[in-house]
Amino acid sequence: SLAIGGVDISLSQLVDILSYGEANSLQNAVIWEIRLPRLLLTMAVGAGLAASGAAMQAIFRNPLADPGLIGITSGAALGAIAAIVLGNSLLSSFSETYGIYAVPMGAFLGCLVICALVYKLSSQGNQFTIISLLLAGIAINAIVSAFIGILTLISSDAELRDLTFWGMGSLA
Known part of the structure; x- marks a missing residue:
């Protein structure tokens, strides 16, 4: 999800941006200011939903709760x-x-x-x-x-x- 979007970023450019910060300013800004924060937010939301779902299933002792x-x-x-x-x-x-x-x-x-x-x-x-x-x-x-x-x-x-x-x- 970091490489796919409106701005074309190849996999090698993505690795360069994440490891060295080398790329043109538009691609660097897209990764660091838009896509990476959204990816981290999505992971945090998913973890929170998983934890709350597990708690709900434990309370009701039902894996489908x-x-x-x-x-x-x-x-x-x-x-x-x-x-x-x-x-x-x-x-x-x-x-x-x-x-x-x-x-x-x-x-x-x-x-x-x-x-x-x-x-x-x-x-x-x-x-x-x-x-x-x-x-x-x-x-x-x-x-x-x-x-x-x-x-x-x-x-x-x-x-x-x-x-x-x-x-x-x-x-x-």
């Missing part, structure tokens, strides 16, 4: 979709304050709210069981999915386009 079981992914999706769809009208101050970070912040806030709600629903006093966490998460996941459908239904064509590209994901 994922964050969707307790509503985390749907909560994050609801927050991001709300930032996209409602960002220009109801949440305009939120979008203006955070700019390009409004969607990730919305996803993070949605995730936190759903995590707190699922935890509150699954704990009774000082008692907390994995089964109650699982059942509360599945119920909240279904409810949040309905709200996601409503927001998708009321969104404009431009917002639907933004939702589609957000759903595809990117580290660019």
